[in-house]
Amino acid sequence: MIRPMQATDAPDVLALLHWMDDAPEREVFAPDARDALELRGECEDRVCLVAEGVDGEVRAYCALAPFRDGLALEGPLGTGDLHTLLARAVERADGLPIYAFSARDNLAARAALEAAEFTPMHATDFYEARVADLARAARIPGGYRVEGTLAPEAYRALYRASEDGWAGRLEWTDAEIQAHFAQGDVRLVALLRGGQPVGFAELELNAEAARADLTYLAVHPAERGQGHGRTLLALAAAEAAASPELRTLRARAHDHARAARALYAHAGLAHCRSVVTYLRDDTEGEA
Structure with missing residues (x-):
């Protein structure tokens, strides 16, 4: 099930952030916060969505925040239904341009982005x-x-x-x-x-x-x-x-x-x- 993020979801989303931190190939643009209070503060003014598994646990997360001439996508992050999660985020964008950022080796996130009609613009090497x-x-x-x-x-x-x-x-x-x-x-x-x-x-x-x-x-x-x-x-x-x-x-x-x-x-x-x-x-x- 895809639904808006709630304050009680913060521990699950933080677990996803730490899961991302453990492997470079999972990297996407994501919240800077690494504790529940900071995360709730960051998400106050954003459209934040989660994919919930059958057990009620949050399996994936994404959010939209103001950026340049449109919006920046946080995520998609996790192992849940990334495709439906992205589709719901696009619906909430009100037609504004959406930028997204993913590690080149994050094949799951990139496949979901491209299926949602995000176009790769360029790569940045560090x-x-x-x-x-x-x-x-x-x-x-x-x-x-x-x-x-x-x-x-x-x-x-x-x-x-x-x-x-x-x-x-x-x-x-x-x-x-x-x-x-x-x-x-x-x-x-x-x-x-x-x-x-x-x-x-x-x-x-x-x-x-x-x-x-x-x-x-x-x-x-x-x-x-x-x-x-x-x-x-x-x-x-x-x-x-x-x-x-x-x-x-x-x-x-x-x-x-x-x-x-x-x-x-x-x-x-x-x-x-x-x-x-x-x-x-x-x-x-x-x-």
């Missing part, structure tokens, strides 16, 4: 290396300097020039940009020449996972081919190394980002996981 190893190459080239901040307009201009698809950042106000980088777990490493930024690296520090995530690395198109990507990667690792609890650095690249993939391979980062992004968009083709 790479990892020890912070200490990467930081050894940290050097500031002659004639350049490093800053930990950029003026909002300079940040936007370099972001725009880098031609990245993460266009949501370009809509941030000055106050939103400043608030983002004021967070204690966010770092910016900007490389400048003659007062002009040529590139930057963004980091998010995850002390619980002992990891720094390189969330973005940008080099202005006119400055590419000069090794600035390698410089920024090493300087970002050196920034992470200032926090001794951070042992690894993780970076990501979409399947079409050949230069980024080559950079990470050359720097010694090893591939650790792949995630496929899906989209179901019933608005395509509408006038």
